[in-house]
Amino acid sequence: MKLRKRVTALILVVVAAVSLLSGCGTGGEESSGKTLNFGCTNFSDSLDPSAMVNAAWCVSRYSIGEGLFRFDEEMNAQPYLCDKYEVDATKTLWKFHIKEGVKFSNGQDVTASAAADSIKYMYDQEAKGKGTSTPSVFMKYESISGDDETGVVEIVTSKPYADLCAVLAHPYFSILDVNADTDMAANPIGTGPYAIEKYDTGVSIAMAANKYYWNGQVPYDHVNIIFIDDSSTKAMALKSGDVDIVENIVTSSDLDSLKRSSDFQVSETIGMRCGFSYINQKGILADSSLRKAILLALDDETMCDVTVGGMYTAGCSVLPSTLDYGYENLKDATPYDVQQAKKLLDDAGIVDTNGDGYRELNGKNINLNYLTYDSRNLTDFTEAVAAQLEAIGIKVTVKTTDADTEWNMLVAGEYDLLATNWMTVPVGDPYSYLDNWYSKSTANYCGYANDNYDRLYEQLEKEMDIKNRGEMIQQLQQILIDDAAVLIHGYYHSNMCSSKAVTGAEIHTADYYWITTAIKPAK
Structure with missing residues (x-):
């Protein structure tokens, strides 16, 4: 019991620290005080998707980065940052048109050349041995180029692909501003609804609403990601109100307790x-x-x-x-x-x-x-x-x-x-x-x-x-x-558990999307 009390106290300290930071905001607008606290396992100490596959997944899961395509619940790739595409009869020449009006969270336009640079960055880092991510496992290409006048990214692949759209929905291919003057490991600049304010490695990430977000209203002014590796501690933090949502409670007794309570919602997928x-x-x-x-x-x-x-x-x-x-x-x-x-x-x-x-x-x-x-x-x-x-x-x-x-x-x-x-x-x-x-x-x-x-x-x-x-x-x-x-x-x-303070906290089939704009404050 004493150990649990110490853990709870630590969570409260982290929540307080990121909440104080949240008052600063990156959006330039007065905060309405809407804050989401999300408890999850720390899968990577880097957010550079080229560093390792876990880092790429985190960029997607935390809604920092988004791809040209996104999986639906049936694992079909749907256009996202791309609004249309075409492929030739050989299935080696692919052209993807970037949706109008999409910006990075630093206000820069997502041009075709910026999108091409983001994809090429992953391969450049792999070739240099700077990380352990392996985008070449999913796609091998002859050339990647972006035409800013037409807004088209052209990819010529080294072999035919039955569905390159599905490949580009993988977190390795989240579109980031790789030309920005930023530390990719701590602050990748993406197109997602939330942007990083502060990354306390191994402890927490404080994020603010992306004021340049292209796809509708961002539900929360601030999102605090609090790393809690122990499953029972995650459940305890949710029950005590220290966090609003947790991913993957793996202790069956804790999960059953949350399912039985009318105060919590449990979303599962098999x-x-x-x-x-x-x-x-x-x-x-x-x-x-x-x-x-x-x-x-x-x-x-x-x-x-x-x-x-x-x-x-x-x-x-x-x-x-x-x-x-x-x-x-x-x-x-x-x-x-x-x-x-x-x-x-x-x-x-x-x-x-x-x-x-x-x-x-x-x-x-x-x-x-x-x-x-x-x-x-x-x-x-x-x-x-x-x-x-x-x-x-x-x-x-x-x-x-x-x-x-x-x-x-x-x-x-x-x-x-x-x-x-x-x-x-x-x-x-x-x-x-x-x-x-x-x-x-x-x-x-x-x-x-x-x-x-x-x-x-x-x-x-x-x-x-x-x-x-x-x-x-x-x-x-x-x-x-x-x-x-x-x-x-x-x-x-897989599961995601949430308090009644939020709605829309559903675990997705792809497991690439945790924090989404579907998660909103309960009215």
């Missing part, structure tokens, strides 16, 4: 996210018998239904069962079977020879380095996995870190297992997500390699027929299952 752990196959887990035994030893149903209180739906594939990619036709190659796991290890000679209770491989005790961070029940899963693997003589050391550090360690390959949660159809299609396991990809951080997977993935890149693509994606899933390439936790149920 379907697009997969919780999984990368298996680093550049180290000890290159041994296929060890990988398969690990998966056999894990009781997925109990972990999803009991350990995390039904916050996930159990499954065996990297793509959720709710998506139309043939899940019902897949065969789980490693269903829960502890005795079979032990037999597989014994038969492979992975045994405990020194009697310390832990098995050895190549003469050394197995001690798996398992990385996680506090988001979407990932720590609960890792601890449960460690306990269940202990039962078959596999030692696991769990290390909990922050999202940025975990991502950097993933890229560096400094792990054996690494828990994460991904949007599986980031551009309305799983092609780029499946790139995680394509051996020739720079995004393959786990070292997985399978010639059949690679050949099929390369065919998928060229296939434009939707039915054929679906069949290929089903086959790709089965290959990963058969190879024990990924440790699947399950399919996440």
Whole structure:
């Protein structure tokens, strides 16, 4: 209880600090006092979208930046900063017209050349190795140019794309004023309804209404983003009135409490996210018998239904069962079977020879380095996995870190297992997500390699027929299952919880949009 009181006191200090700053305002107008306090996990200490994928998502989620296109609830890309487009018969020449009257939050016009510069910035930073964001995974191009007289951005792609509009709806392609004299990591200038006043790294972000906003009235004069990583603390802050909205309460008891109360609203969606752990196959887990035994030893149903209180739906594939990619036709190659796991290890000679209770491989005790961070029940899963693997003589050391550090360690390959949660159809299609396991990809951080997977993935890149693509994606899933390439936790149920002081706080399917102009003060 004392700890909770200290946490509440800290939240109040942060709220007070950003509220004092909010009185300054960037809009030049007298404040009406309408302020939204939003509690969320801190996913990145940078807001430069080129720094890492989490930073790009934050720019979109906080309504700082917007793209040429935006996903609707069915994951169809709809024109946004772009009002019309055309594509030639080869699907390699694309022309996008910038909507009239759109400005950045510093008052500068969003011209075609400014939009082109923003997209090229991401690729320039990737080429220089200045960040870990990989826009090239989603789009490869020959040229990008902007004609300010016609207002058209022209993109010539290196290969045909079935739907480049959906690609440009990804947060990597939020249109920012990259030519502005500003620190991109702390103050990116976008076209969204809110603009940054002060960024206190790791603590809070104070934002004010963008007086140049192009798309209607901005509901709040000020928005305070307050970073609260612990789920129960987020729920407590919402109940106490310290914040108005929180994202992703992952403690089932806290979520049930909010659902039962008439004082709060809970918005949930199921379907697009997969919780999984990368298996680093550049180290000890290159041994296929060890990988398969690990998966056999894990009781997925109990972990999803009991350990995390039904916050996930159990499954065996990297793509959720709710998506139309043939899940019902897949065969789980490693269903829960502890005795079979032990037999597989014994038969492979992975045994405990020194009697310390832990098995050895190549003469050394197995001690798996398992990385996680506090988001979407990932720590609960890792601890449960460690306990269940202990039962078959596999030692696991769990290390909990922050999202940025975990991502950097993933890229560096400094792990054996690494828990994460991904949007599986980031551009309305799983092609780029499946790139995680394509051996020739720079995004393959786990070292997985399978010639059949690679050949099929390369065919998928060229296939434009939707039915054929679906069949290929089903086959790709089965290959990963058969190879024990990924440790699947399950399919996440996203949520957003709010007090009755606000309306319109809905969790979106795409999970790219948290703070939106739909969120307004209740009347």
